[in-house]
Amino acid sequence: MMLSAAFIFVDGALDEEFFRLDGLIEQAAKATDGYLGVERWVEPEGKKRNSTYYWRDDAALKSFSNNPIHLEAKRQYQKWYEGFHVIIARVEKTYGDGALDSFLPDNRAKFRS
Known part of the structure; x- marks a missing residue:
């Protein structure tokens, strides 16, 4: 089993503090036991974004959710x-x-119908 957590947002006033915390959150996610990866998408207009994180299980997602930097x-x-x-x-x-x-x-496997 695996979980995905899609964080979809529309940019507002992104400042230095945002980018600082965003970088720390990325490090915290990667350091969380059970982190599998992230995929990011931006709509063509460039304001709406999606960061989808993948987690091994509920415990991994909960651990990240409770990270002080994330909070x-x-x-x-x-x-x-x-x-x-x-x-x-x-x-x-x-x-x-x-x-x-x-x-x-x-x-990694080839598509099978």
């Missing part, structure tokens, strides 16, 4: 974002044709 950033979100939405999902299957590198466990 500090959450307390200040209103000054940086016009809005946000989080989607947490259980990943049952991943697959692909093997042409894209992936950190996800099942994606």
Whole structure:
């Protein structure tokens, strides 16, 4: 089993403090036991962003969620974002044709119909 946590947000006034905490959050995520990786997307207009983190299990996601740096950033979100939405999902299957590198466990195998 694996979890994904998609953090979807619209940029607001991003300042130096935002970028400092964002870098620290990235380090904290990578240092969390059970962190599998992250994928980031930006819509063509460039304001709405999606950072989807992948976790081995509930314990890994909970550990990251309780990280003090992550909690500090959450307390200040209103000054940086016009809005946000989080989607947490259980990943049952991943697959692909093997042409894209992936950190996800099942994606290295060729597609089978």
